[in-house]
Amino acid sequence: MAPVATPFFFYLFAAIMVIGGVMVIKRKNPVHSALALIVTLLAQASIYLMLYAPFVAGVQIILYAGGIMVLFLFVIMLVSIERSMKEQTFNSQRVVGVIAAAALGALFISVYVHGKNIFPEGVPAMGEGDNTQKVASLLYGQYMFSFEIASLLLLVAIIGAVVMAKKRI
Amino acid sequence: MHQLIQYISSYLTSDKTPGVAGNMFWALVYIMLVFVGLSVAVIAMNWLERKILAHMQVRLGPMRVGPHGLLQPIADAIKLLLKEDIMPAEADGVIFWIAPFIVVLAAFTVFVVVPFGPTHAITDMNIGILFMLGVSSLSVLGIVMAGWASNSHYPLIGALRSSAQMVSYEVAMGLAVVSAILMTSLNAEGTGTLSMIGIVQAQLAQGEWFIFKFFPLGLVAFFIFAVAMVAETNRAPFDLAEAESELTAGFHTEYSGFRWSLFFLAEYSAMIAVSSIAVTLWLGGWLRPFPNWLSGQTWDQIFNVFPGVSFLLLAAICFYNTARMPKHPLFRVQTIGLAGFGIVLGLIALVLFYPPVSLRVQDIFWFAAKVAGFMYLYIWYRGTFPRYRFDQLMQMGWKVLLPMGLGVLILTAGVALVQPMIWHP
Amino acid sequence: MQTMLHITTLHYLVLGAALFLLGVIGVLTRRNVVIVLMSIELILNAVNLNLVAFSHYWQGIPARFGGGPLALHGQIFSILVITDAAAEAAVGLGILIAFFRNKETVNIDEVNLLKW
Numbered sequence: 001m002a003p004v005a006t007p008f009f010f011y012l013f014a015a016i017m018v019i020g021g022v023m024v025i026k027r028k029n030p031v032h033s034a035l036a037l038i039v040t041l042l043a044q045a046s047i048y049l050m051l052y053a054p055f056v057a058g059v060q061i062i063l064y065a066g067g068i069m070v071l072f073l074f075v076i077m078l079v080s081i082e083r084s085m086k087e088q089t090f091n092s093q094r095v096v097g098v099i100a101a102a103a104l105g106a107l108f109i110s111v112y113v114h115g116k117n118i119f120p121e122g123v124p125a126m127g128e129g130d131n132t133q134k135v136a137s138l139l140y141g142q143y144m145f146s147f148e149i150a151s152l153l154l155l156v157a158i159i160g161a162v163v164m165a166k167k168r169i
Numbered sequence: 170m171h172q173l174i175q176y177i178s179s180y181l182t183s184d185k186t187p188g189v190a191g192n193m194f195w196a197l198v199y200i201m202l203v204f205v206g207l208s209v210a211v212i213a214m215n216w217l218e219r220k221i222l223a224h225m226q227v228r229l230g231p232m233r234v235g236p237h238g239l240l241q242p243i244a245d246a247i248k249l250l251l252k253e254d255i256m257p258a259e260a261d262g263v264i265f266w267i268a269p270f271i272v273v274l275a276a277f278t279v280f281v282v283v284p285f286g287p288t289h290a291i292t293d294m295n296i297g298i299l300f301m302l303g304v305s306s307l308s309v310l311g312i313v314m315a316g317w318a319s320n321s322h323y324p325l326i327g328a329l330r331s332s333a334q335m336v337s338y339e340v341a342m343g344l345a346v347v348s349a350i351l352m353t354s355l356n357a358e359g360t361g362t363l364s365m366i367g368i369v370q371a372q373l374a375q376g377e378w379f380i381f382k383f384f385p386l387g388l389v390a391f392f393i394f395a396v397a398m399v400a401e402t403n404r405a406p407f408d409l410a411e412a413e414s415e416l417t418a419g420f421h422t423e424y425s426g427f428r429w430s431l432f433f434l435a436e437y438s439a440m441i442a443v444s445s446i447a448v449t450l451w452l453g454g455w456l457r458p459f460p461n462w463l464s465g466q467t468w469d470q471i472f473n474v475f476p477g478v479s480f481l482l483l484a485a486i487c488f489y490n491t492a493r494m495p496k497h498p499l500f501r502v503q504t505i506g507l508a509g510f511g512i513v514l515g516l517i518a519l520v521l522f523y524p525p526v527s528l529r530v531q532d533i534f535w536f537a538a539k540v541a542g543f544m545y546l547y548i549w550y551r552g553t554f555p556r557y558r559f560d561q562l563m564q565m566g567w568k569v570l571l572p573m574g575l576g577v578l579i580l581t582a583g584v585a586l587v588q589p590m591i592w593h594p
Numbered sequence: 595m596q597t598m599l600h601i602t603t604l605h606y607l608v609l610g611a612a613l614f615l616l617g618v619i620g621v622l623t624r625r626n627v628v629i630v631l632m633s634i635e636l637i638l639n640a641v642n643l644n645l646v647a648f649s650h651y652w653q654g655i656p657a658r659f660g661g662g663p664l665a666l667h668g669q670i671f672s673i674l675v676i677t678d679a680a681a682e683a684a685v686g687l688g689i690l691i692a693f694f695r696n697k698e699t700v701n702i703d704e705v706n707l708l709k710w
Contacts, residue, residue, distance in 0.1 A: 010601050014609050021613055021636055025620035030628050031264065031317060037632050038310060040613075044639055051606070051650040056642075056669050056676075058299035063676050066306035068635065068683045070336060073313050075687045076628055077329070079694050090623045091703050097622025101615055108611040112604065119603040119651065131295055133360050134666055135673075143670050150677045157681030164688030167695070 009050060016043040028089050030076045034069060041065045055132045186366070188281075188292020199291045203280050211437040215242040218548050225552035236507035237490065252426030257320055260423070265318035269424065269431035272311035276438035278304050283445045284365045286455045286532030297365035298346060301446055302339070305401070308439060309335045312420050315432075319423035328420035330559055331403055331410035337566035338400040342443075344574030345394035348581045349450040352379050352387070355585055369454030376461045380451040383584050390577045391451040393570055395546075398443040400566065402436060404547055406554035407562055444543035445536075452539050455532035473527050476534040480518035487511030606647035613640035627693075627700045631686050638679045642672040 020040035024033045041064045048057035139147055180192040187196035216231075216238065223230030231238030256265060282297040284290040294300055309332045316328020353371040354361030362368065372378055380391045400407040410420065421432045448454060457472045488511045494504045521527055557565070613636055620633025649668025655661025694700060 006601050007599050010605065014605075017609065018612055018616070021616035024629070024632055024636060025616060025624060029261075030626055031261070031314075033629050033632055035264070035314070037635065040636070041639065044643060047606070047609075047643065048646055051646050052653075053646050053649070053669050053672075054294065054296045055299070056646055056672055058296040058303055059673055059676055060642075061303035062299065062306060063680055064635075064639075066303055066309065067336075068680050070309055070313065070332065071683060071687060072628065072632065073310070073317075074329070074332075075691065077313075077317060077325070078691065079628065079700050088625060091625040094623040098619060100622060101619045104618060105611075105615050108615070112608055112611070116604055129295060130360075131666075132299075132363050134664055135669055138664070138666055139670055139673070143674075146670075146674055150674050153681050154677065157685050161684040161688035164685065165691045 006050065010047070013043045013046050013050075016040070017047070026089075031073070034072050034076060037072075038065050038069050041069065053131065055135045184288055186288055186290045186293045188290075188294075196291055199289075200281075203283075203291065204277070207277070207280065207438055207441065208434075210441060211434055212242045212246075214437050214440075214544060215245065217544070218551075221545070221548045222552050225549070236494075236503040236510065239506075239510060246430070249426055249430040254427065255423070255425045257423050259320045261318040261320065264314050265423075268311050268315035268318055269428045269435070270311075271314065272308045272435040273431050273438075275304055275308040275311060276435040276442060279442040280438075280445075282365050283442070284369060284449060284454060285536050287366060287370070289455075289533060290366060293364050293366045296363050298350065298363050298368070298446070298450070301365075301442070302343060302346065305439060305442060306335075306339055308435065311435075315424070316420040319420075321423060324420050324422045327410045327422070331420055334407065334410065334559075334562055334566070335401055335403070337563060338397040338570070341393055341566060341570035341574050342397040342401060344571070344578055345390045345397065346446070346450065348386070348390045348574070348578045349379050349394075351578070351581050351585055352382050355588070365449050365454075368449055369456065372453050373456055373460060378451060378453040378456075383581060383588075386577055386581045386584065387451065389573065390581070391447070393574050393577065394447055394451070397566075397570060398447060399547065399550060400562070401443060402439045404436075404440065405551035406556050409556055409559050409562065440544065440547060441540060444540045444547075447543065448536065448539045455536045457531065457535050473524070473531065474522065476527060476530055477518045477522040479534075479538070480514055480521060484511045484514035484518060487514060603647050603651045606650075607644060610640045610643040610647065613637075613643065625701055625703060627690055627702050627705070628687075630702060631683065631690070634686075635679060635683065638675060642675050645669075645672040645675070 017040050020036045020043065023036035024040065027033045027036065041060060045057040045060040045065070048054075048060060176192070177194055180187060180190055180195045183190050183192075187193075187199055219241065220230045220238065231241040234241045234244045256262070279301050281291045282294050282300055284293070312328050312335070313332045316324045316326075316331075319325070350361055350363060350368070352361075352375075353368055355375060356371065362371065375382070378387075380387045399405075403410060421429055424432060457475075459468075487507055491504055491507045491511060494500055494507065521530060617633045617636035617640060620636065621630050624630055624633065645668040647668075649666055649672075652661045652665040652668065653663055655665070657665075690700070693705065697704065
């Protein structure tokens with residue numbers, strides 16, 4: 001099934017992502033930043049769908065937008081933001097930060113300008129027919145070790161988060 | 170012009186959903202149909218809830234607005250649309266405005282993959298059930314935003330409690346869903362599927378609904394999902410966050426008029442959505458009872474008349490109640506209205522008896538009947554169970570349903586591995 | 595114009611780089627700790643976008659060079675990165691709550707108890 005209007009959708013979602021990213025780093029109110037980040041994450045899930053990765057898109061929606069951002073919103077509401085809204089938005093090293101980021105940006109631009117002919121053709125369109133089955137066969141076959149280590153990492157993170165946030169250990 | 174007609178009619182002989190076949194016109198038509206159907210279902214649920222709750226509490230419910238209160242939802246809708254739109258002074262304007270729309274969006278987008286039949290779905294994604302679980306978890310964000318933007322205590326506490334409850338029971342739901350997906354992989358290739366239509370076809374191929382498979386494992390998984398889905402949609406007995414006597418309506422306290430009706434619409438749509446998940450995963454989706462056992466021409470014909478017979482029954486109930494109406498001249502309009510409603514139902518029943526229509530409507534009818542059973546269960550729970558206290562609620566989510574879900578998952582996986590060795594050693 | 599209309603892998607990489615830069619600016623310049631953590635999530639998402647874009651590219655390469663329809667290594671890596679991001683966000687926010695309980699501020703300039 002040939003995709004239609006790919007450039008339109010790519011530029012639409014890319015614009016949404018970049019505008020969301022800019023709003024994350026510019027808004028004074030942390031709740032607005034969190035909402036902008038949610039918009040960015042959902043647009044990124046759409047771009048994953050365009051890249052024929054539906055399983056990763058589903059995981060992104062469930063985990064990132066539906067889990068991690070809810071956690072962020074909870075913490076923002078628990079931590080008082082009235083006092084932080086009265087302070088300055090940018091910290092004392094903002095000038096150096098922007099210069100460093102600009103240098104990194106110049107590095108990226110030079111890399112991509114030099115290498116812009118490495119990827120000449122778009123990839124032929126393929127169905128999303130059995131993406132989940134292929135991901136499963138790889139994840140539980142070749143990458144089984146990484147999978148188990150990821151589950152151990154999550155266990156350690158749960159214990160760590162509970163211990164860190166307790167009032168009295 | 171000829172190309173347009175060609176484009177439209179080329180789908181009519183296809184055996185795929187419009188999304189998979191790539192036909193945008195029919196996909197839009199199906200979206201409109203689902204939207205209209207969902208709105209009608211929510212309106213009917215409003216009336217049914219008030220009447221059934223009333224009859225369970227030995228009273229009559231709304232009787233005045235139309236015959237037996239049939240026009241009550243319309244009166245409610247007009248009232249909500251005409252109410253003054255209040256926004257608290259210190260509220261965060263943009264977030265206050267967007268929050269109901271996010272909840273409604275999350276509740277309605279889920280219906281893109283709900284299968285009303287083997288080709289009667291808007292599309293059939295490869296990650297169908299994952300998409301449904303993910304998008305329904307986005308409504309938590311809308312609730313948190315609503316509680317935060319109202320800038321007052323009761324909505325904030327209600328929103329935090331409500332979202333904590335929804336997030337906790339999502340885990341139990343996910344585990345129950347995974348153990349049902351496991352059962353789809355018991356076929357020749359050994360691969361299961363996450364697509365909703367594929368799950369029902371797996372039940373058809375294996376010859377039993379997943380609720381009865383590996384008895385009692387399927388039943389326990391269904392039970393876990395049934396409890397978790399009631400908690401997920403903030404309905405009784407888990408409605409501490411929005412009950413009137415507890416938190417003055419929780420996260421939607423500060424919302425009035427049209428915005429409140431959006432929350433209401435989203436809540437009922439979410440109820441229908443999670444009931445659709447339960448019906449698809451455990452109760453066989455659009456399959457009629459015993460599709461493999463009682464198959465053949467005569468049994469098919471017997472089951473074909475069920476839609477028409479059910480509407481005839483409803484029409485008969487209408488006429489019976491018309492006969493029981495008081496003979497006072499002030500009741501004349503209501504009597505005529507009820508008789509007219511009965512005639513409309515009878516006409517629909519006649520249309521459904523016509524063979525080409527009844528063949529097409531079969532799958533949708535069985536799916537809708539099973540979801541309607543779940544809606545009755547929701548209302549029954551509301552009329553029967555006392556409310557859970559919040560700490561009892563969280564305790565049940567984490568300490569009871571989660572271990573049960575894990576146990577069912579491990580046992581199902583074990584039995585699925587051992588099963589071929591038992592039957593074909 | 596033709597370069598702009600034909601979407602190749604390079605377009606996705608440039609988008610990822612832009613998000614990465616935005617995240618770096620957020621980490622280096624914002625004062626609120628929660629927003630610094632959110633900028634870190636932006637960085638991780640940019641990396642994920644690169645990984646999935648490359649996995650899509652590898653699916654077009656013939657199988658004898660390591661590509662083919664089963665070459666979904668980038669997608670697997672990105673799933674593991676998302677898992678990592680969840681764990682790190684949870685622990686980071688736990689530390690933030692512990693710190694906030696002691697010092698009553700979320701200003702990153704005041705996280706200076708170990709300064710000489």
